[in-house]
Amino acid sequence: MMWRMPESAPPAEPDPAPAAAWATVTYPRQFRTHQRQALDAIDTAVASGARRAWVVLPPGAGKTLVGLEAARRVGRPIVAFGPNTAIQGQWLAAWREFTPAALPAGTARDLSAPVTALTYQSLANFDPDAEVDEDGRAHLPKAGGKRRGGLRDRLHDNGRALVEALENAGPVTLVLDECHHLLEVWGRLLAELLEDLPQAHVIGLTGTPPDTLTAEQSRLVDELFGSPLYSTSIPSVVREGNLAPFAELAWFTEPTPTESQWLAAQAERFAELRTDLLEADTEFLPWLDRRFVSRPVSGLGAESPAVAWSRVERDEPERAAAALRFHHAGLLALPPGAALREEHRVEPTADDWVALLGEYLTARLLPSSDPDDQAVVEKIRAALPSVGYQLTKRGIRRGRSPVDRVLARSEAKTDAAAEIMAAESDALGSRLRGLVLCDHERASATLPARLRGVLDAEAGSARLVLSNLLADPRTAALEPVLITGRAVAADAGTARKLVAFVAEHAPEIELDEILPDAVGAVDVTGQWSSRRWVPLVTRFYETGAAQVLVGTRALLGEGWDARGVNTLVDLTTATTPTAVVQTRGRALRVDPEWPEKVANTWTVVCVSEEHPGGAGDWHRFVRKHHGYFAVTDNGEIASGVGHVDPWLSPYAPPPASTFADENEAMCARAQNRARVRELWQVGTPYRDELVHTIRVIPTSQARRTAPREPEPGAPQPPSWVSAREAARRPWPDLGAGPAPPRRGLAALATAVALIVGAVGVVAGLWWLPVAMAAVPAAAWWRWVSALRAASLAAGRELAALADGPDPLAFGYAVADAMQDLGLSERGADAVSGVVEADGSYTIALNGVDMETSRRFTTALDEVFAPLTAPRWVIARFVTDPLPDDDAVRAAGLAWLRRTAEPNAIVYHAVPAGFSSSSARVNAFVHAWNRWVSTGLATMMTGPVAESILATHRGADPFAATTALRIDWS
Structure with a gap:
């Protein structure tokens, strides 16, 4: 301070x-x-x-x-x-x-x-x-x-x-x-x-x-x-009960058929360019390989490939990310030292192509006098405007993209506003107080010639939204009113009611009469200005005479208060934190007339799969939610698009084929306001702290269909962990387990019975051999029964290991290793896991500062990620599934006799934070053996390392995908 x-x-x-x-x-x-x-x-x-x-x-x-x-x-x-x-x-x-x-x-x-x-x-x-x-x-x-x-x-x-x-x-x-x-x-x-x-x-x-x-x-x-x-923070004020609980929702739409046709035509030229660049006889892909994969590393001394690549990511973040997405698409080998994260596991975008093309132009094509190279330059020059870029004397520069304008102002988005209000009206009835916010009242700029016939001249305007609402009988009944800094407009019938309302509450204001034969949308004019009409129209709206207001962000996005607003539809393009907080703040006021008020904030997102730049509106949606916290459907309070739907990724939109299902799910969530209020836990204690989390989505069907809630209390290391031969108890007691029954006792009983029987025969006691025969039989029967029971018990433990460790076990190992090294004040006891119905986990390290929680989730993400070029790896043994009871018993018997075949092995990266010294590696191995599997760490040098990477590079060591997020607690 x-x-x-x-x-x-x-x-x-x-x-x-x-x-x-x-x-x-x-x-x-x-x-x-x-x-x-x-x-x-x-x-x-x-x-x-x-x-x-x-x-x-x-x-x-x-x-x-x-x-x-x-x-x-x-x-x-x-x-x-x-x-x-x-x-x-x-x-x-x-x-x-x-x-x-x-x-x-x-x-x-x-x-x-x-x-x-x-x-x-x-x-x-x-x-x-x-x-x-x-x-x-x-x-x-x-x-x-x-x-x-x-x-x-x-x-x-x-x-x-x-x-x-x-x-x-x-x-x-x-x-x-x-x-x-x-x-x-x-x-x-x-x-x-x-x-x-x-x-x-x-x-x-x-x-x-x-x-x-x-x-x-x-x-x-x-x-x-x-x-x-x-x-x-906003969540803390909601918990106190001083702001209304709310849900962040989205409506996904594609452009209209006319818009889609135009976008597809625009995409053709860029698609042709990509095809040409990927031809076998072009230099683009070989140049990429030399630039990022077989690049000369000079001046880096004995630094590892991972350190060298980290410098590339630091100095050239956009190009480095683009190169890794090219690798994900199969167009480029993995650069040495690079690791694929969530943001890289998506298809390359138009921006990625441009990021790499820019340097290819300046370093390879423009200095060349080869006519073929100059022909490629001209193809690039001609194709760039279709994705919003231009080739200038100084290189590639971003320009005003007509594609982005089509997506931002698509008529489909104004149609979506009507659909949302109709759905909210069905749920709330007369309680609905809706607000639709736009960037402008009317289109201020002339429509470019190339967009005439594609977009309405008023596309994206508040006027067009009002027109659409009035054209739909479901929303026309809500009597929407347009209010901007320049005008007030409504259907003629609603306008007459508003004029009468003003005459009653502000008789000094003289308004023009609405002609008796007027129909459709009309302006309410007279001796007033925005300073007077804003409070009066707001009062008119709060009485329920108009259930929907359509306005501009400039007028109603900041400083305007109407406590009754419970449904907000955001059609604006503003993505700054200030604009987002202020816009959403319009719906969060507590309503004295409805103490149980819950607000729904909708963002309409238009995505085109017809164009490589068709995700522009999606990325705008992502920027709006970045750093903004809201409740998820499982009760977390998280930043980013995950609070809209946990399956949404900030790096790529969902497939258009899922839009209808997504919208249906959003409407269902919107109608269940009572659940949203319950999820916010208003009045309960909170810390007002941020914590990094990792979402782990297992791809194993068995785990996803049978999720398990974490055990209450401090976690205990598992009784068994996978090992080379079969399974062992956690480190350091690797030899413990179900003890096999002692066969020697049965053999001893048999020998004693034979001796006594022989004495009986000599002594003429014929009944004694008969009686003694029962002794070894009983002993052997007990031994066989005990062996069957022990082998079945051991087999069942082995069968439980076939699915691999619970995802939380990996988190416990990382947390304990951090605590052992003094990198965290808390260990496994502070790891929390929320398990969803689909089997996915959200894992966090609680009770630590934000930097420690970031280190934890980063390390855990590296453990789950496929191998790339780690400095150290650690083994995890994998047991085979056991299909039936006979197999379970046989496996248990083999384990008891120590005759089991060696298990398969997979390798996980030792996180970079534990790879800097042998002490750190040993601490991680100790925790790994306790929670996950026996196995040692191997330094990735020499022939052994080459063999491991040759057989495991890119393989998924644990069947799961991950996503890093930030939550509030």
Whole structure:
């Protein structure tokens, strides 16, 4: 945490009379848990002499009250800035809740009121004629720029007057709401301004997590505020009951037939290029092999191939990932030292081809004077625009992609919005309060000539969404209303109701009459602006007179509040963390009229399999969910698309053939709001910590159809583990097991009986030999029975090993090895596993910091992965399945007699984190023998290593696939 005290002047104390007045005003209700914690953090900092603070609270957590109360406690005039007029109004309304109403609030730029609420635009009201140079380029100095040539010199007169008022107001408290907006030009201005306000206290409020900022943004925020004093997450506020539980859902669609036909035609040229490049007589694949597989490794000394490849991934991440996807597609051998991770086990994308083609062009084709090479250059030049790229003098550059525009604004997405609202209406009836958010009201740019006849001119607009909703009888009955910064529109019948509503609740506003013969969508016009129609239309909507609002992210995506919103359909293209958090925050307000409210947030995703760039909208969907936490269908709270459906991968969309089933499953989940609320466990304890997890999906049918819940309590090492000959108990007691019955006792009993019988014959006691004959018979019968029982028991233990270790056993081994080496405070006792109905596991190491949990999941992922070029490998013995009881008994008997045939062997990589020293390798072997299998580690050098890699490279040592994720707890 960083705090700065100005060195030029000592802090000035507020005048006693105003301070006393501030102390008499209080907030009449209790603050929520997170509000109290944030206020305590600010109080502590202020008491220590700090003047700048920054707290992170998600939308709906009560940032406004925190800002006002923190500023009130400072005891100085308050000037609060927000990004729009809606938030400005919220500040005024919130201050009116403080009692007694002795200190008024206002919006005057002369700061005459004790509390002033302004917008950032009122401060940064630049003169448009001075904003750009002759070429249209803006000159925006870096944060902290000096007054001469800085932003202050380019302010409009109104903005300059406000700056002077701030400088003349004396010591004030500036509250900067939604301060992520300071990352724009306003922040650079404030950096200059605050240099001249050394006595001001500054409190920043935002819902955007600090770890999502870029390096430049972080630098600016650090200059303005220092490190955040307090931060909490959306899940923690939901657990407290101060935000509504919610489910993240998706509707998957393909482009319309017309759009698909156009996309297929666009893809033909790039497909032809790929075919040409893969011809046997072309140089592309051999060049790739020289570049990534047989590449010369110079200057790396004795570094292992894995270290050398890690440098490639560090220096050229996009090309390295593309090369590994080419390997997955069978187009390239595996580069030495490389390991395939989840993101590599997908087909190469158009971006992957372009990443490799770019260097191939500059390194191989462009310097060549060969006419054949130049012909290939021209083919590449002609094909690149079809995937959104262009070949320029400086190489391949990304351009505006018409393909991405078709996917982002596909008419299928507006149709999907209607389907979602119809399904939600069936589930909620009159309770439905839906919101559809778009990027724009109307298409602002002229449709490119090549897209005419492919896309509607209004494609992706709020106007088109309204039109579609009104055209469908199921959603027309919901009386949707369009509301943007420029217009209000609805069906004529709904518009008449709205006009009457405004006349009743705001009679001073004169609206134009809706003509009696008007039908279809009409605009509601009159003497009003967005400042007036936003609150009025919102009230109209909350009464249920309109059950769906269609609006733009600019107006309704931030600062707008309607507590009843319970269904949000996101049609926007914004993927920044700020936009995602703010957009979803519209639906998360707690509804006093429905305490059991659960919100559904839908993202519509359009994917085309007709085009190599057809996953662009999918990757936008992935970026939206990256770093955003929501509940999964099994109760985890996870980041990424896995919380929509655990089978979704961030690296590739599901097949289009599954879309209908996915949408049906999404609708079923949407209807079961009670289950979503139960999964969130509102009111239960939490740690508000992040933990890395690994999802393990066994491909063994037996395991997937018969999942087993982990045993309660601390895990115990298994009684048996697989071994070379059959099975043994865990290390170090490798010789223990079911003891075979002692045949020697039966033999001794037989010998004694014979001797006694012989004595009886000599003595003439004829009955004694007969009696003694029963003794060895009984002894031998008992021995045979015991042998059968022991062999059956041993065989059943062996049969249980045929499926291989439980996935959790691998996790226990990794955790214990980390603990033994001091790499983790917790071992196997801290490993948790959630087992799904399909047999997949989600495994995590709990009670450790996030970096330790990351190391754990990374190491476990390496254990499960097919062999590539590890430094060390460790053996795991594999027992054969036993088909029937006779085989079970025979195997057990062979084990008891130590005559079993040697078991097959597979090799797993010793994770890189355990491969750096013999002590670390030994610790891993010790844990491996305890939980998984007997077996030793082998260093991958010499003929033995070559033999192992020749027979096992690329083989899956454990029948499972993996996916790394981040969960909240």
